[in-house]
Amino acid sequence: MPSVTAMFSFTDPDAFRRWAAGVSLVLAPLCLLLGMIVDPLTAGADEVLGYARNPVATGVSASLLHYAWVLWVPGVLGLVHMVRGKGVVLANLAGTAAVLGLINFSSLMISDFFDIVLYQRLPEEQATMILEEAAQPAMIIAWQIPGMLGSLFGMVAVTVAYARAGHAGWWFPAGTLAGLVIWIAGTRAGIQLVSCAGPAILLVVFGAVGVAMVRMTDEEWRPARQMSTV
Structure with missing residues (x-):
């Protein structure tokens, strides 16, 4: 096991x-979980009106969700980095997507x-019209x-490639898809x-792989190149 100093070094x-x-x-999955916990919407509630009536909770939730997706980027790149030989084509294509x-x-x-500002400052019908017109084809x-x-599909495919390469069991892609x-x-x-x-399921499966990645040695992080690229 690498030392604490080796685990983090600039x-x-x-x-x-x-x-x-x-x-x-x-x-990443922790931010997603916290973002959903803070989300102010309840069953049957209108989405945009619910957000407009709870601006603080909406802002916190949106920020957590934003950083969830952002933080998954270096994680996905790390997963793709580990795939050599078997599954490398799938990992590269899925990682890009x-x-x-x-x-x-x-x-x-x-x-x-x-949404918050529009529904707070304008009549509901006018705010709705603006949002609908903003949904341009581009x-x-x-x-x-x-x-x-x-x-979504890219992340599942990356975990499949990671499991195929032997770095995790098939519980990883199965848990990702289920989550x-x-x-x-x-x-x-x-x-x-x-x-x-x-x-919560995503936090368990990605968290387990993330902790295992942090605990890897330099040799495990730089796996030997294999011939097969299936």
Whole structure:
């Protein structure tokens, strides 16, 4: 096991990058879980009106969700870095989709702040009209779809490649898929307990991999290159 000093060092590139990736894999799902706990919406409530009536909780929740997606980026890069040989093509393609998707997804959180101001300053019908007209095709095609699909499918595929490379059991991609599906289902249904259960599962599986990554030696962080690229 590497020493505490070796686990975090600004002068040792391998130790710092391993530590940064591992810690990010813990913090990202933790921020997602906290963001869902703070989310002010309740079952059956109108989304934008609920946000406008609870600006402080909405701001905290949106910020936590933003950093969840941002923090997953170095974690995903760390997972891709570890895949050599078997699964490398899948890891590279999925990692690219996930990183681009996560960056786009994080930017979507800023819309919550506009929702707050619009519904606080304008009549409900006028605010709704502005938001509907703001949903331009370019935003949907270039921002929303890549953000949601790229990050979610990309992250699952990255964990599959990581498991195929032998760095984790198949519980990792299975837990990732289950956590994301449960989170999305709970969020769409407006059931906070379910929407928090998904991130809790993600925290367990990504947290376990993140801690294992932080505890790796330099030799484990730089696995030998293999011939097979299936």
